[in-house]
Amino acid sequence: MSKDVIRSLKGVAVRHYKNTEDYVTETMPEPDRVYLPCVQHMGAPCTPVVKVGDLVKVGQLVADCEKPFSSPIYSSVSGKVAAIEDFINPQGIRTQSVVIEADHQQELSETIAPPEVTDTASFLKAVRSSGLVGLGGAGFPTHIKLSLRDPAKVDTLVINIAECEPYITSDYRNVMEDGPDIIEGIDLVRKYVGKIENVYIGVEDNKPKAIQRLQVLTQGKPYIKVFPMRSQYPKGAEKVLIYETTGRVVGDGMIPADVGVIVMNGTSIAFLAQYIRTGIPLISKRITVDGSAVTTPKNIQVPLGTRFVDIIQFCGGYKQEPKKMLMGGPMMGITIFNDNYPLIKNNNALLCFGEAETKAIPESACIRCGRCVRACPFQLMPAAIDKAYRARDAEKLKALYVGRCMECGCCSYVCPAKRNLVLTNRLAKGFLREISSK
Amino acid sequence: MSQVSQSDQTRQHLVVMPSPHIKDRATTSSVMLDVLIALAPTIIASAFLFGPRTLLLTAVCVACCAGFEYLFCMVTKRENTIRDLSACVTGVILAMNLPVSFPIWMAVIGCFAAIVITKELFGGIGQNFANPALVGRIVLFVSFAKYMTDWNTSGGLVVASATPLGMLASGSTELPSYLQLFLGLKGGVLGETCILTLLIGGIYLVWRKVITPTIPLVYIGTVFVLCFLLGADPLYHILSGGLFLGAIFMATDYTTSPVTEKGKAIFAVGCGLITVIIRLYGSYAEGVSFAILLMNIITPHIDNLTRQVPFGGVQKK
Numbered sequence A: 001m002s003k004d005v006i007r008s009l010k011g012v013a014v015r016h017y018k019n020t021e022d023y024v025t026e027t028m029p030e031p032d033r034v035y036l037p038c039v040q041h042m043g044a045p046c047t048p049v050v051k052v053g054d055l056v057k058v059g060q061l062v063a064d065c066e067k068p069f070s071s072p073i074y075s076s077v078s079g080k081v082a083a084i085e086d087f088i089n090p091q092g093i094r095t096q097s098v099v100i101e102a103d104h105q106q107e108l109s110e111t112i113a114p115p116e117v118t119d120t121a122s123f124l125k126a127v128r129s130s131g132l133v134g135l136g137g138a139g140f141p142t143h144i145k146l147s148l149r150d151p152a153k154v155d156t157l158v159i160n161i162a163e164c165e166p167y168i169t170s171d172y173r174n175v176m177e178d179g180p181d182i183i184e185g186i187d188l189v190r191k192y193v194g195k196i197e198n199v200y201i202g203v204e205d206n207k208p209k210a211i212q213r214l215q216v217l218t219q220g221k222p223y224i225k226v227f228p229m230r231s232q233y234p235k236g237a238e239k240v241l242i243y244e245t246t247g248r249v250v251g252d253g254m255i256p257a258d259v260g261v262i263v264m265n266g267t268s269i270a271f272l273a274q275y276i277r278t279g280i281p282l283i284s285k286r287i288t289v290d291g292s293a294v295t296t297p298k299n300i301q302v303p304l305g306t307r308f309v310d311i312i313q314f315c316g317g318y319k320q321e322p323k324k325m326l327m328g329g330p331m332m333g334i335t336i337f338n339d340n341y342p343l344i345k346n347n348n349a350l351l352c353f354g355e356a357e358t359k360a361i362p363e364s365a366c367i368r369c370g371r372c373v374r375a376c377p378f379q380l381m382p383a384a385i386d387k388a389y390r391a392r393d394a395e396k397l398k399a400l401y402v403g404r405c406m407e408c409g410c411c412s413y414v415c416p417a418k419r420n421l422v423l424t425n426r427l428a429k430g431f432l433r434e435i436s437s438k
Numbered sequence B: 001m002s003q004v005s006q007s008d009q010t011r012q013h014l015v016v017m018p019s020p021h022i023k024d025r026a027t028t029s030s031v032m033l034d035v036l037i038a039l040a041p042t043i044i045a046s047a048f049l050f051g052p053r054t055l056l057l058t059a060v061c062v063a064c065c066a067g068f069e070y071l072f073c074m075v076t077k078r079e080n081t082i083r084d085l086s087a088c089v090t091g092v093i094l095a096m097n098l099p100v101s102f103p104i105w106m107a108v109i110g111c112f113a114a115i116v117i118t119k120e121l122f123g124g125i126g127q128n129f130a131n132p133a134l135v136g137r138i139v140l141f142v143s144f145a146k147y148m149t150d151w152n153t154s155g156g157l158v159v160a161s162a163t164p165l166g167m168l169a170s171g172s173t174e175l176p177s178y179l180q181l182f183l184g185l186k187g188g189v190l191g192e193t194c195i196l197t198l199l200i201g202g203i204y205l206v207w208r209k210v211i212t213p214t215i216p217l218v219y220i221g222t223v224f225v226l227c228f229l230l231g232a233d234p235l236y237h238i239l240s241g242g243l244f245l246g247a248i249f250m251a252t253d254y255t256t257s258p259v260t261e262k263g264k265a266i267f268a269v270g271c272g273l274i275t276v277i278i279r280l281y282g283s284y285a286e287g288v289s290f291a292i293l294l295m296n297i298i299t300p301h302i303d304n305l306t307r308q309v310p311f312g313g314v315q316k317k
């Protein structure tokens, strides 16, 4: 498949707001307390393996689960377990949270040692122990993604450095600061997983320096292709990225491995290399802190479990009264209703906005302009879905394939009538689930 | 949730709302404003071509359309929507469909038919089955045929007593030249004559992404090809009558044209076909309004037949 073939799905040209792209990552010192929720990933929740009063060290296991589809959680500080309390995450899932009072010694746990990796099984075991989950998205446990049903079929690895969400620059900083780790990680995955022949690194072309650096780093590795993509949201969406780099279509109910592809986020793959080298599990995360309500926007390496209020403190505090706080970017990020939440594994940005950006523009009637239809990367028809949902027409909703909507937000973004089309799609999906469960 | 140790001040009650959290600048009113801007050159041109009464008629239609919408919203206790400017667009387009000598009070009736009957009674913006301005025009045409076809001019650059299509139908030998047709030096309703300014407006709309070029291109193209095949003068036909006005500003009405590009193409071919049939074989010299109206009515069916195939294909049942 030649690289010259231009395959492109639709999308929208959003303003980039990459204000922090030249900000070198600062390391945030550990806060007085960290809060480690037992659900930081997709899959089975962990249960605490420590008790109140226990002394823990950096990198020590604090919560785990025997089920394979899960991911262990490690302490990001050394100190004492102060509490194990109830916690409701922003998606409304009730779980527990291990609260650790830091002693500021940051003593490393004795258990930390580079894992012994000799074959696929030991590699996957190491990946599970690292606590790694998809750092760019939904927090899918990486070892599950890499455990292939049919290893011979998987011939392509796609590294996602599109970073198409506005504001966020943490993946870009990862390339600039830890670029060699990305390449090392790619080689590890190639060695132990599937029969990978081609590696594509998808980068949006609004990051020319990253593209250049990756091209330099991949010299002499003909199987790795740096793949610049037109910067148009949402190039980083998994199915979009796979289609544009490889031309393969991931259909309903399929996972990328079904079409022979594994997609990994650039930061995840770099972490993997670091873990295999050092044995230090996932205990901190590089995030972008930005938005009109933040005094000094930064890229920072933050211990997991640090509350947002502490992170903001490190970034000079609030510049104006915060009204809206987002985990993730402005297109798909979720709002959180107070700043007491801790940072978890798959956060890659914390954005705070003041009054001006928070005002909801009232919805008005659909004028049938067709912009949403022209914007949808999956060629759905949001305006028709909106109408069908208002009529609660389940048949029509199915015929319009609302289930394929990835909630990327392009339709709501372009709608001149400011209709909350994404919300409608989400509700419509719930409505269909409800109907079919009856 | 019980969070201990809240020594430092935390912010509670932040706003929770659905993503996305940034939106494009375009709003319904900005889109409508773009349409008004696109119509401006044509209004100015017809003021020169047909004299200052153009401006009076336009102003009356805009005021009446906005006024009727305001009153209707007030009476039915609906949210007042005149700020979205769509009523103003209807007003201008309706005015552009009247001859210069048209009586004011009749124009007011046209506005009533457009806004109250066609638009608001069917649920307001986005809900009407036919283009309001078009229905207004047809109501006036049917009710006051004599006034709607009074092509006598005074006060402007145009000296005419018939439209080019009328002249063609009556077998006149002194037909205007292509250049005259293009510049608008011919009889007709206010907005249809100056092809030059209509084109400028159309290009502006495409550039601003308010419309896609599909409908105007396919519509005008269909008329051209059909006239050629049927032995009529294709250039004369596309430059005469309301084709450009209709194809650029009326057939592209969002509410009453299909959403997908494929649907738009089918719609436009239909418009072209009906226009040519009426013009060449019907009893009217002009067929644009009826063609668009008929296609408006079948738009929902075209929409159903031309759904986009989603990424990932259609599932076999």
Ligand code: SF4
Pocket: A375, A376, A377, A378, A379, A380, A381, A382, A404, A405, A406, A407, A408, A409, A410, A411, A412, A421, A422, A425
């Ligand atoms: S319908 Fe879904 S997939 Fe399509 S643009 Fe809207 S949110 Fe994105």
Ligand code: SF4
Pocket: A365, A366, A367, A368, A369, A370, A371, A372, A373, A382, A383, A386, A411, A414, A415, A416, A417, A418, A419, A421
């Ligand atoms: S973008 Fe908004 S106004 Fe336009 S068709 Fe879609 S829902 Fe309707």
